[in-house]
Amino acid sequence: MTTTLDAALARMSADIDARFARLLAIPDDPRADLYRAMRHAAIGGGKRLRPLLVGATADLFGVDRDCSGDVALAVEAIHVYSLIHDDLPAMDDDDLRRGKPTVHKAFDEATAILAGDCLHALAFEILADPRTHADPFVRAELVMELARASGPGGMAGGQMMDLVAERSRFDLATVTRLQQMKTGALISVSVELGAILGRVPPEGRRSLHGYAHDLGLAFQIADDLLDAEGDEAVVGKALRKDGEAGKETFLSLLGVDRAREQCRMLVDQAVRHLHGYGAEADVLREVARYVVERDR
Amino acid sequence: MTTTLDAALARMSADIDARFARLLAIPDDPRADLYRAMRHAAIGGGKRLRPLLVGATADLFGVDRDCSGDVALAVEAIHVYSLIHDDLPAMDDDDLRRGKPTVHKAFDEATAILAGDCLHALAFEILADPRTHADPFVRAELVMELARASGPGGMAGGQMMDLVAERSRFDLATVTRLQQMKTGALISVSVELGAILGRVPPEGRRSLHGYAHDLGLAFQIADDLLDAEGDEAVVGKALRKDGEAGKETFLSLLGVDRAREQCRMLVDQAVRHLHGYGAEADVLREVARYVVERDR
Numbered sequence: 001m002t003t004t005l006d007a008a009l010a011r012m013s014a015d016i017d018a019r020f021a022r023l024l025a026i027p028d029d030p031r032a033d034l035y036r037a038m039r040h041a042a043i044g045g046g047k048r049l050r051p052l053l054v055g056a057t058a059d060l061f062g063v064d065r066d067c068s069g070d071v072a073l074a075v076e077a078i079h080v081y082s083l084i085h086d087d088l089p090a091m092d093d094d095d096l097r098r099g100k101p102t103v104h105k106a107f108d109e110a111t112a113i114l115a116g117d118c119l120h121a122l123a124f125e126i127l128a129d130p131r132t133h134a135d136p137f138v139r140a141e142l143v144m145e146l147a148r149a150s151g152p153g154g155m156a157g158g159q160m161m162d163l164v165a166e167r168s169r170f171d172l173a174t175v176t177r178l179q180q181m182k183t184g185a186l187i188s189v190s191v192e193l194g195a196i197l198g199r200v201p202p203e204g205r206r207s208l209h210g211y212a213h214d215l216g217l218a219f220q221i222a223d224d225l226l227d228a229e230g231d232e233a234v235v236g237k238a239l240r241k242d243g244e245a246g247k248e249t250f251l252s253l254l255g256v257d258r259a260r261e262q263c264r265m266l267v268d269q270a271v272r273h274l275h276g277y278g279a280e281a282d283v284l285r286e287v288a289r290y291v292v293e294r295d296r
Numbered sequence: 297m298t299t300t301l302d303a304a305l306a307r308m309s310a311d312i313d314a315r316f317a318r319l320l321a322i323p324d325d326p327r328a329d330l331y332r333a334m335r336h337a338a339i340g341g342g343k344r345l346r347p348l349l350v351g352a353t354a355d356l357f358g359v360d361r362d363c364s365g366d367v368a369l370a371v372e373a374i375h376v377y378s379l380i381h382d383d384l385p386a387m388d389d390d391d392l393r394r395g396k397p398t399v400h401k402a403f404d405e406a407t408a409i410l411a412g413d414c415l416h417a418l419a420f421e422i423l424a425d426p427r428t429h430a431d432p433f434v435r436a437e438l439v440m441e442l443a444r445a446s447g448p449g450g451m452a453g454g455q456m457m458d459l460v461a462e463r464s465r466f467d468l469a470t471v472t473r474l475q476q477m478k479t480g481a482l483i484s485v486s487v488e489l490g491a492i493l494g495r496v497p498p499e500g501r502r503s504l505h506g507y508a509h510d511l512g513l514a515f516q517i518a519d520d521l522l523d524a525e526g527d528e529a530v531v532g533k534a535l536r537k538d539g540e541a542g543k544e545t546f547l548s549l550l551g552v553d554r555a556r557e558q559c560r561m562l563v564d565q566a567v568r569h570l571h572g573y574g575a576e577a578d579v580l581r582e583v584a585r586y587v588v589e590r591d592r
Contacts, residue, residue, distance in 0.1 A: 030460040030470070031453050038448075085413060090405030109386030113409070114456050117381060117416065121447030124420045128440035136433040143439050144424035151417030152334075157327050160410050164326040174326070 005286040037115040045098030050190040056283040057194025070132040074123040081119035149189035158182025184216030214270035221263040224251040301582040315369045333411040341394030346486040352579040353490025366428040370419040377415035445485035454478025480512030510566035517559040520547040
């Protein structure tokens with residue numbers, strides 16, 4: 001990880017933590033545990049990769065950072081809600097996340113379900129709020145793109161395919177589609193929302209879209225490699241679960257060497273999509289390289 | 297139930313069923329069960345009270361019914377998602393809903409969690425879609441109001457208070473606040489969204505807001521009365537659960553007679569808020585009267 005990216009991730013993490021802390025001030029009423037549960041999941045520990053993609057893309061077009069910070073917060077709220085629900089006993093049944101007990105372990109299952117639902121609603125409330133962006137056209141577009149990326153045609157649909165994967169034999173095309181939905185959609189939309197804030201018309205977003213698409217797949221292959229080879233103490237969650245569940249992944253279908261090669265190729269391709277941009281896109285380039293090299 | 301309301305509810309039910317059927321066409325891929333689960337919960341059986349409130353309020357201002365139908369669909373999607381999650385074993389643990397097995401019974405818990413999450417995302421995708429309304433300002437306002445009403449300051453926050461109610465002794469003020477959030481917020485916002493579609497400025501929405509507020513509380517007291525006195529076969533879900541859980545409700549705090557009186561008083565008050573409207577508001581008036589008289 002290089003210094004520029006280090007600094008950018010550290011700045012974004014501090015910013016997102018501060019924004020979550022303001023958004024989730026604990027009320028003095030019977031909902032206190034609900035807010036504590038949201039804070040437990042949302043504040044501290046995350047890589048904040050999606051917020052950085054929103055912010056770094058918006059930076060390309062000189063978007064006000066307070067505005068892109070709010071949009072980054074909304075994307076991270078969706079990501080955190082999905083982690084809370086995915087960790088539930090009925091889903092992946094995980095006890096550890098970002099090195100801390102998962103929400104249903106630290107609180108209880110009902111609180112975890114509601115904490116996820118609340119972060120989900122808050123994400124759209126933030127995007128639709130006039131204080132986030134003055135132009136209602138931009139706000140409505142942000143909402144529509146994030147809702148699409150997180151719903152049955154995106155993240156949640158991919159999660160459903162992932163559940164089915166435990167009892168089916170998926171081929172490489174299906175695994176690729178699954179991962180593009182489950183992980184890729186939210187990574188892609190992070191770049192997309194940054195471009196919307198930058199008022200880039202849809203036809204001008206093609207190179208950014210290509211970058212995000214390749215990055216999303218590379219990210220997932222890297223995740224599979226980490227699941228197989230990573231150190232639980234560093235990664236901060238239970239590993240080797242895919243193999244135990246007998247799920248087909250990029251790794252089981254390609255093998256370690258070809259998977260690693262594929263990941264590197266996708267990262268190179270992602271970076272090439274940015275050839276039209278100068279040094280202002282260096283953070284995006286470094287994010288792509290970080291994806292192959294990361295250890296958590 | 298009078299004939300006008302009968303007809304309006306029947307028309308709205310058929311319309312909402314048809315819209316859900318189009319929205320939730322089952323894909324030929326591993327997500328098929330996710331869509332089946334959403335259809336199981338969303339199509340058929342509901343009273344469609346919230347959609348009717350959206351539609352009847354929008355009708356006051358001559359709003360295009362295709363447009364108000366989409367907005368009504370979004371509100372009902374939020375309502376259905378909340379029912380799916382509330383019925384989960386970790387929450388109210390219900391086996392029966394609208395006379396059918398609950399989603400986690402008919403499918404499984406993981407599918408139920410995801411089906412709820414997907415309907416949640418779809419609601420906001422519908423509201424933000426340019427095909428729902430041409431004006432982005434209206435779209436963004438619809439999203440913001442529905443997100444507020446369903447998040448931690450509304451429905452989901454009220455559900456959290458309801459969970460805490462099982463292990464606390466709430467007074468009448470707290471039970472009132474709980475119910476205003478848990479049930480009232482979504483009923484109120486249904487009227488609010490109809491008024492937004494009618495381009496009623498916030499200051500002109502006061503009487504409608506008063507109507508919706510009183511209606512929401514009356515609805516919940518009627519629900520408590522049904523829980524204590526209703527027929528499970530007619531209501532279509534398990535009853536007498538509040539008493540068994542030892543939860544304070546309007547009924548436990550006021551007693552049956554005063555609760556019924558309070559409910560009637562709220563309905564009268566709700567209707568009085570509509571004095572500025574003529575016969576065009578008759579459906580809204582009948583909805584209010586239906587709330588005290590309903591048997592399911």
